[in-house]
Amino acid sequence: GAGVSQSPSNKVTEKGKDVELRCDPISGHTALYWYRQSLGQGLEFLIYFQGNSAPDKSGLPSDRFSAERTGGSVSTLTIQRTQQEDSAVYLCASSSGLAVYNEQFFGPGTRLTVL
């Protein structure tokens, strides 16, 4: 079956440009997460969507970061006015249901390089 997919797999951009990263979760999964993996910070939580509830944005590092999830499925993470410190691998994960113990399935990530 199809897993979590992310696009693009690699993105190189210039400082100051906006970027959009896309995540397609596993069909039927109501929960969607964005994480960031960078050398200095490890794996850190960014944002969480669950069904039609308001997203938990507590992990977004600045107001340049935003995310939306349309129709309870595809999600887009947008970074405005990118900075070099935004360079990282952005990982998307999805899980079924509300339970805290539900396994999160991860996508392959988008490697963002800001020059």
Next chain:
Amino acid sequence: AQKVTQAQTEISVVEKEDVTLDCVYETRDTTYYLFWYKQPPSGELVFLIRRNSFDEQNEISGRYSWNFQKSTSSFNFTITASQVVDSAVYFCALVAYRGATNKLIFGTGTLLAVQP
């Protein structure tokens, strides 16, 4: 505060050796879940195991085994008779049962290199 510590940054072993990856966690919650994920060179995180805070039974799955000890807040992972395919970064993670967000709190990972 919740925290996961993986003190071993890198481990190198020769094939067929046993290796243990350490994980120590901190949480004030009484109900929580611990996870191990594997990140091979391809980059995709692969779920290995989940354990809840009320179940301290050790678990074995093939060459993999996990030792959960609440007394020392540790959830260690042992690979028996390691193989080259085990080479990856291994992450320990924690989720506390405190409501809305089931976000994973990750350790910094341990890079395991298994030499042939």
